[in-house]
Amino acid sequence: MRTIVLPGDLLATNPKVAGHGTYVENGKVYAKFLGLLDKTETSVRVIPLRGKYIPSVGDVVVGVVKEVTVNGWVVEINSPYMAFLPAQENPEMKPNKKPNEVLDIGDIIVAKIINIDPKMKATLTMKDKMCRPIRFGRIVAINPARVPRVIGKKGSMIKLFKNELGVNVIVGQNGLIWLNGDRRKVNIVEEAIYIIEQEAHTEGLTDRIAEFIKKKKGELENAGGS
Amino acid sequence: MQEEVKLIVDGRRIDGRLPDELRPIKIEAGVLKNADGSCYLEMGKNKVMAAVYGPRKVQPKHLADPTQAIVRYRYNMAPFSVEERKRPGPDRRSVEISKVSREALESIIMKELFPRSSIDIFVEVLQADAGSRTACLNAASVALVDAGIPMKGIITSVAVAKVDGVLVLDPMKEEDNYGEADIPFAFFIRNGKIESIALLQMDGRVTKEELMQAVELAKKGAMEIYKLQREAIMRKYRVEEEEEE
Numbered sequence: 001m002r003t004i005v006l007p008g009d010l011l012a013t014n015p016k017v018a019g020h021g022t023y024v025e026n027g028k029v030y031a032k033f034l035g036l037l038d039k040t041e042t043s044v045r046v047i048p049l050r051g052k053y054i055p056s057v058g059d060v061v062v063g064v065v066k067e068v069t070v071n072g073w074v075v076e077i078n079s080p081y082m083a084f085l086p087a088q089e090n091p092e093m094k095p096n097k098k099p100n101e102v103l104d105i106g107d108i109i110v111a112k113i114i115n116i117d118p119k120m121k122a123t124l125t126m127k128d129k130m131c132r133p134i135r136f137g138r139i140v141a142i143n144p145a146r147v148p149r150v151i152g153k154k155g156s157m158i159k160l161f162k163n164e165l166g167v168n169v170i171v172g173q174n175g176l177i178w179l180n181g182d183r184r185k186v187n188i189v190e191e192a193i194y195i196i197e198q199e200a201h202t203e204g205l206t207d208r209i210a211e212f213i214k215k216k217k218g219e220l221e222n223a224g225g226s
Numbered sequence: 227m228q229e230e231v232k233l234i235v236d237g238r239r240i241d242g243r244l245p246d247e248l249r250p251i252k253i254e255a256g257v258l259k260n261a262d263g264s265c266y267l268e269m270g271k272n273k274v275m276a277a278v279y280g281p282r283k284v285q286p287k288h289l290a291d292p293t294q295a296i297v298r299y300r301y302n303m304a305p306f307s308v309e310e311r312k313r314p315g316p317d318r319r320s321v322e323i324s325k326v327s328r329e330a331l332e333s334i335i336m337k338e339l340f341p342r343s344s345i346d347i348f349v350e351v352l353q354a355d356a357g358s359r360t361a362c363l364n365a366a367s368v369a370l371v372d373a374g375i376p377m378k379g380i381i382t383s384v385a386v387a388k389v390d391g392v393l394v395l396d397p398m399k400e401e402d403n404y405g406e407a408d409i410p411f412a413f414f415i416r417n418g419k420i421e422s423i424a425l426l427q428m429d430g431r432v433t434k435e436e437l438m439q440a441v442e443l444a445k446k447g448a449m450e451i452y453k454l455q456r457e458a459i460m461r462k463y464r465v466e467e468e469e470e471e
Contacts, residue, residue: 008379008416032376051374080281080343
């Protein structure tokens with residue numbers, strides 16, 4: 001069991017080990033926000049338990065187009081900050097097309113953050129194999145602090161959904177999740193994701209979710225058979 | 227003069243406390259669903275509720291600061307919180323309290339991490355006794371932690387009063403009304419140690435020595451409250467044991 005730390009708790013006296021969620025003052029490392037302490041020989045970091053999604057470079061996010069401009073799209077990414085997708089970063093964009101013919105207000109996209117300037121203006125790209133506009137499937141929204149649990153250890157949770165139910169899942173770091181597959185199976189996954197979000201105790205969570213899916217899958221097959 | 231009321235008899239105060247004793251305190255973190263962070267706190271007869279929203283987009287937009295987050299704090303008393311119904315809406319007193327409380331919290335919030343955004347703190351006094359501003363600050367501090375806002379440490383606040391020539395910790399209403407001085411404090415606490423003063427006000431008359439004694443008395447009380455604030459947060463998050471990678 002890892003310890004919970006509060007802002008201002010002293011974590012280390014060597015500033016070289018300071019990692020995410022910490023700050024250094026007078027050569028000492030303190031926690032910056034509420035979270036779980038993850039301490040190793042070479043690094044100290046705090047895993048947040050609460051908080052909004054703050055974009056960082058390399059994150060894959062699910063966003064909603066809020067505005068179309070001449071040279072790109074303004075995208076809402078479930079964060080205090082809007083992101084911008086330049087026209088040249090969208091492979092679907094052709095010289096003879098107008099931006100609103102490619103993506104319009106209300107369209108949902110999976111995109112990757114490639115740059116953040118000091119004023120927190122995030123730039124997106126869709127030139128990545130994971131990235132795509134979404135025109136089918138379902139979006140589920142959860143608390144961004146719960147994202148690592150939905151992914152599971154080394155993506156175990158996502159694999160579970162894929163192998164057991166054949167449902168494709170893309171988890172945006174901002175807490176929006178895209179599900180695609182058989183409608184009834186997507187229902188099960190959606191329910192499972194809400195369980196993961198709710199369950200505070202994650203000990204053996206993967207096993208419990210696996211059991212839950214088996215049970216639901218059994219029910220589904222029985223209903224189909226009768 | 228109303229000084230005839232004896233506020234200290236045989237070294238005990240009218241509610242039976244010793245001069246350096248706090249009123250009973252109850253803190254509960256994470257009580258509101260819509261807020262990003264919240265706290266309910268009782269300090270004697272004070273009952274206050276704090277809610278934190280943010281960091282979020284600034285509304286209206288022209289208030290946004292391109293280099294850092296703006297912090298907004300609203301102290302408000304419910305009409306039914308005092309003996310005689312208070313007309314709803316801000317007044318001089320609550321505007322002032324909001325300002326000084328905001329400044330206390332601004333000193334620890336890492337605003338520079340969230341340019342162009344706002345962190346909004348709302349504190350409602352549901353039932354008022356003396357020291358409601360200190361109760362509100364304590365609640366706001368817990369709510370900020372609950373919201374996961376990056377901070378240098380925690381703010382803990384307590385008042386000291388002078389009644390019948392004696393310095394008393396955490397005054398109650400009678401002591402505030404008929405006492406000789408009222409001095410609210412807020413401290414920046416980091417790693418269980420008081421680092422600096424974040425709020426200091428005084429109303430009344432004390433000598434230089436008495437003020438220095440008051441600081442020491444307040445520090446002692448603040449440490450006790452700090453422990454309770456910590457416990458309240460731990461109680462809520464203890465269940466969140468293992469985070470999977």
